Amino acid sequence: MSRRLFRRVGIAAGVLLAAAAVVVPGVGGGDSTSQGPTIKPAVRASAETPPAYVALGSSYAAGPDAVPTRLNVCFRSPDNYPNRVARAMRLRLVDVTCSGATTENIVDKPQRFLAHKQIDAVTRNTALVTVTSGGNDIDYIGRLLAMSCNNVASGVDKALGPAARSCHTGHRIAAEPTDADYAKVQRKLIQTVLEIKLRAPRARVVIVDYPPLTVAGEAACDLLPLTPEQVAQTVRIFDRLAGATALAAHETGVDLVQASVAGADHTVCSAEPWLRGFAPPIPYHPTTRGKAGVADLVVASLGGPVA
Numbered sequence: 001m002s003r004r005l006f007r008r009v010g011i012a013a014g015v016l017l018a019a020a021a022v023v024v025p026g027v028g029g030g031d032s033t034s035q036g037p038t039i040k041p042a043v044r045a046s047a048e049t050p051p052a053y054v055a056l057g058s059s060y061a062a063g064p065d066a067v068p069t070r071l072n073v074c075f076r077s078p079d080n081y082p083n084r085v086a087r088a089m090r091l092r093l094v095d096v097t098c099s100g101a102t103t104e105n106i107v108d109k110p111q112r113f114l115a116h117k118q119i120d121a122v123t124r125n126t127a128l129v130t131v132t133s134g135g136n137d138i139d140y141i142g143r144l145l146a147m148s149c150n151n152v153a154s155g156v157d158k159a160l161g162p163a164a165r166s167c168h169t170g171h172r173i174a175a176e177p178t179d180a181d182y183a184k185v186q187r188k189l190i191q192t193v194l195e196i197k198l199r200a201p202r203a204r205v206v207i208v209d210y211p212p213l214t215v216a217g218e219a220a221c222d223l224l225p226l227t228p229e230q231v232a233q234t235v236r237i238f239d240r241l242a243g244a245t246a247l248a249a250h251e252t253g254v255d256l257v258q259a260s261v262a263g264a265d266h267t268v269c270s271a272e273p274w275l276r277g278f279a280p281p282i283p284y285h286p287t288t289r290g291k292a293g294v295a296d297l298v299v300a301s302l303g304g305p306v307a
Contacts, residue, residue, distance in 0.1 A: 057130070107188065107191050127202070130207075132208045137184065186244040189248035209246070210259060214267050219269070257301050266290065275290055
């Protein structure tokens with residue numbers, strides 16, 4: 001990989017972790033084509049108005065593939081899985097997913113550069129809600145970026161050589177999440193679902209978990225510059241996150257789409273990855289194939305029209 005490529009990796013990773021830290025009043029709701037307007041009440045579905053679909057979650061739902069702008073501070077892409085689901089199911093999408101969001105930003109308080117909690121987009125007329133969240137609650141991607149940068153810069157992956165200098169050293173690696181951290185993710189997801197049900201009693205609610213970057217026993221590759229110990233730790237953290245997510249879905253009685261299972265054949269080092277490796281434009285986030293794959297899983301789980 002070139003020196004220039006890794007400079008771009010560092011910039012993209014830094015911007016993503018900062019989550020476009022600029023206050024934009026009114027941003028936080030919108031449809032599949034607009035990133036900025038204030039949230040508007042849903043309209044009752046009719047022959048002319050498709051059923052409303054609200055997408056909630058973090059960057060794995062937002063599908064980032066570009067640097068943010070004033071009207072796209074959340075890195076939402078027009079081909080993310082919510083957009084693909086909405087087109088396939090002929091739904092009217094209200095996409096409030098946002099890169100950097102925690103589950104708390106969905107249900108308790110908005111991100112600092114947004115005016116609304118994501119849950120505010122859900123109304124009594126909402127027909128479908130998808131939720132993809134929890135990774136940022138435990139700094140899942142932040143840890144991976146820090147480990148990768150430190151490893152590249154310290155020469156752990158010799159193949160990357162001088163390019164390491166553009167991925168600055170000294171990134172702090174967060175401690176491994178505790179039992180309490182996973183329990184909190186579970187509680188917040190349950191809180192989110194219960195709040196959705198209060199706001200939209202007739203809505204179909206689907207929790208969509210994350211596809212894995214790597215799986216147990218898989219060797220790292222140039223696009224995943226981790227030590228064997230770090231790979232094992234990453235798998236352990238991912239599995240605990242997927243477990244907490246599954247428990248939340250079970251306790252609330254909503255559907256669970258397990259990208260964590262289907263994506264096991266599409267890791268970063270596989271022939272057909274659903275996630276980018278440690279490379280631009282946004283490291284360790286969904287590829288076009290990954291967005292399509294998760295969308296197909298969601299559509300299949302719905303089993304038919306959403307009313």
